[in-house]
Amino acid sequence: MIKGVIGRIRLWLLPQDPESMSDETRGAERNRRAVLTGSVATVARVVQVGSSLITVPLTLNYLGNERFGLWMTISSVLAMATFADFGIGNGVLNTVAKAFGKDDKEGIRKAVSSGFAVLNMIATLLLVLFFAIYRFVNWADFFRVTSPQARAEAGPALAVFATCFALNISMDVVQRVQLGLQEGYRFSLWQLCGSVVGFIGVLAGIWFHVSLPILVVAIAGAPIFATTLNVIHFFGFVRPDLRPMRKLVASNVISEIAKLGGLFFVLQVVVAVSYSADNFIIARTLGAVNVPEYSIPQRMFAVITMMSGMLVAPLWPAYSEAVSRGHMDWVRRTLGRSLLLVLALTSTASLIMLLAAYRLIHWWVGSRIHPSFLLLLGLTVWTVMGCCGDAVAIFLNGASIIKFQLLCASIFGAVCLTAKILSIRHYGIVGIPWAVILTYGLAVVLPYSFFVPRFFQSWLRHARKPDPIAVAPKI
Structure with a gap:
């Protein structure tokens, strides 16, 4: 009995060779x-x-x-x-x-x-x-x-x-x-x-x-x-x-x-500039003394983003391999499930972080900073939105749809930086996450919402093509 259990554990830890498997079991192997x-x-x-x-x-x-x-x-x-x-x-x-x-x-x-x-x-x-x-x-x-x-x-x-x-x-x-x-x-x-x-x-x-x-x-x-x-x-x-x-x-x-x-x-450079300029903008606009008021809460919520990224990152090569084989039903099903899972986990974790934020900040750095509730709420919403966006981006990376992402990211980066500067001048630090939420929704979420369904519809129309990569929608 023990030998059988060890064998099953060994089989799970050492995944099978996909070449020796049927199409029906490949999806389960990708998930594993x-x-x-x-x-x-x-x-x-x-x-x-x-x-x-x-x-x-x-x-x-x-x-x-x-x-x-x-x-x-x-x-x-x-x-x-x-x-x-x-x-x-x-x-x-x-x-x-x-x-x-x-x-x-x-x-x-x-x-x-x-x-x-x-x-x-x-x-x-x-x-x-x-x-x-x-x-x-x-x-x-x-x-x-x-x-x-x-x-x-x-x-x-x-x-x-x-x-x-x-x-x-x-x-x-x-x-x-x-x-x-x-x-x-x-x-x-x-x-x-x-x-x-x-x-x-x-x-x-x-x-x-x-x-x-x-x-x-x-x-x-x-x-x-x-x-x-x-x-x-x-x-x-x-x-x-x-x-x-x-x-x-x-x-x-x-x-x-x-x-x-x-x-x-x-794409990496554009995304990095879009997401990493916050502290510089705050320092240049309000002075470096105000940076901790934003950077410390932001780092707390970044833990959730990091864990979510580790959860969906392994799907990148799985999507790429499945797209190459034309297994679009698995791709579509996995994308939907990963989005729901990320939404559920990050929403729960972000809400807990929001409720415990003041105690965590006091335990970490003492009473030197006092972020407003609106700032923490904005970071909560943005964390959930950004993690869901990352889940979709992993699919697009796996499908080698980079130009479309680059277009959306470039528009988002330019508009977002402008919105951050304007919002911080009118509303202070609290305006930064809300500027990101607004611009990300318009420049990324809306285009993705139109493009991804169209991508799958195009694949269905050309399902009999010998090379599915060649008929992917042009971007």
Whole structure:
């Protein structure tokens, strides 16, 4: 009996090969892989956040304010990780997922090798560019540090981080391939190991009183170490048939990946500017002293957005594979269910956050800020709306419908920034989330509401076409 239970658990944890399955069971397998990937990713993120909560006060006490601030400033470059590969990673993901949906092993192999070649070229160019200017910049003055120890460590710490950053871009192909094959749980497991190793490394560094560059190796190098092991394990033992090879690098595949990746890159930049300019607008309009009044509540609600994103993100490659196979009933059904689930979970979580907001803020930062109820209510509504929009965007990403998203995002970004500036001048900080809600509803929700049903209707009309991708509605 125990052996049977272990066997069933093993079967669930090690999903079946879709090529050996019937069309009727592929949908269930996609759902299982998405749940598995999302669950492992959630655990990995919880461990990562928990490690940060423990190590931040310890490193602050060990390094002191100035050296800790230097570390945080250098680490903030991680926010650029989504842009540093110029969207190539997402291009590889979609290309692999499409080939996977068509059972095109040769196409997957070419996408892996071509993507690996391009990402290596980008990483090399960035690293060469950095070290070309490294010795001409006084990094201590650049970061405006004054203590002798901080000034001595500024340049070496940044050099170590830049090297780790470039290596991460180079080896990112394994994550994208695993996501494209709907095996993202593998990367999350290695990421979990990297977080544990990094946590132990930071504690050991503090114990042995190491310098800041060595601490950077511990915190930024541990994920690289875990990813390296992932590359060796996946391409060496799990899927040696997909191992990157020079002879499989194809110019037409590189062109396809670069074209799709370029669209993703522009979309990411537009979305980031639209969502990340709030603190800058507040600082420029009302003064930096007012930024915490908005940023602290916003960070609280951002936890809900992050968890919702982790829930729906594994559906991206599943949508892409299903679209390639023409399984539009599964796509439509899954999109509807994911929207309802996101709506229910984020509405409940946001309402709880709204009711507990004042107590949470007081527990977190004391009585230094007092956000208005209208501001908190606006963040509540926007959190739910934005999470539902992200669920639809995951489907559009999987279907490679990027130009339409880019058009909507560009209009939204331009109108939203204007609306934020005007609203903050007339209504103060409270006007920001309501400006976002209004402009997002007009520039994104309404177009999506018309476009998505039309997309499925077009597929139904051309259901007998041999290549369903070719008849997707033009955007």
